[in-house]
Amino acid sequence: MADECFGHPRLAAIYDPLDPDRRDLDAYVRLAEESGARRVLDIGCGTGVLALLLAARGVDVVAVDPARASVDVARAKPGAGRVRWVHGDVSALPPLAVDLVTMTANVAQAVVDPGAWRSTLDGARDALAPGGRLVFETRDPAARAWEGWNRDATHRVTTIPGVGAVETWVELVDLRPPLVSFRWTYVFAADGEVLTSDSTLRFRERREVEADLASCGFVVEDVRDAPDRPGREFVFLARRPETPRD
Structure with a gap:
């Protein structure tokens, strides 16, 4: 999926x-x-x-x-x-x-x-x-990329033509090497809808x-x-x- x-x-x-x-x-x-x-x-x-x-x-x-x-x-x-x-x-x-x-x-x-x-x-x-x-x-x-996956380091607001402002950030959800899980959050200023997307990556x-x-x-x-x-x-x-x- x-x-x-x-x-x-x-x-x-x-x-x-x-x-x-x-x-x-x-x-x-x-x-x-x-x-x-x-x-x-x-x-x-x-x-x-x-x-x-x-x-x-x-x-x-x-x-x-x-x-x-x-x-x-x-x-x-x-x-x-x-x-x-x-x-x-x-x-x-x-x-x-x-x-x-x-x-x-x-x-x-x-x-x-x-x-x-x-x-x-x-x-x-x-x-x-x-x-x-x-x-x-x-x-x-060894680079431990997940250490930068937090709201403070990733929060931003992007204005997209035809869409409006979209607020985004990523947060670490679970760390069990070799699997690392994180969640992106999206906030649409046009109507206030909040969507999230969960992902897991395998670090080989x-x-x-x-x-x-x-x-x-x-x-x-x-x-x-x-x-x-x-x-x-x-x-x-x-x-x-x-x-x-x-």
Whole structure:
């Protein structure tokens, strides 16, 4: 089930205005260009920002997300007709043979159940052509990002055209490593409605992720720093081998 911030129509509609700085996607666009990827699968596409950036560059993109409201927002954007949108998880995908699979932002960490995580990696591998690559990011647990998830550090008011002022903040709800739960609160000044969205992320150690990738048939090519968040994220680049596993 998708978190309310992605699945509730009113919240999905303001997701982009509340987070307009998507420089975190620059590295994914560069990787697609440098690797010559012509076919990309974006798992957990959300409101479709990366999918549309790639499609505008002539890339054949399939974008999948379990939150229908977010997919609806993506489908309504200019250029959306260049992308094949799929509502669901990897099990809803048609047969594919893409050059690159992406999972940006918190997508990988939002898959908290170990069985679902393995199914996601298996689905990514199956969607790749031999030699194709998977790239995704996950927060380094050592950076303890959750220590900044409180009202004092995150409270702000954003004025959104056609919506009005929206007050937002995040608060830590439960800390039981490797699982961390938090709650976003949204207050709409136009009518006073208050909405909340609860999320849980799984903070995986680097060795754990490398072992998971290997067990799903990937070869880990590189583990990089996120250019826009040095020292806080692992960016994994893994390849589906040219020859199948024994």
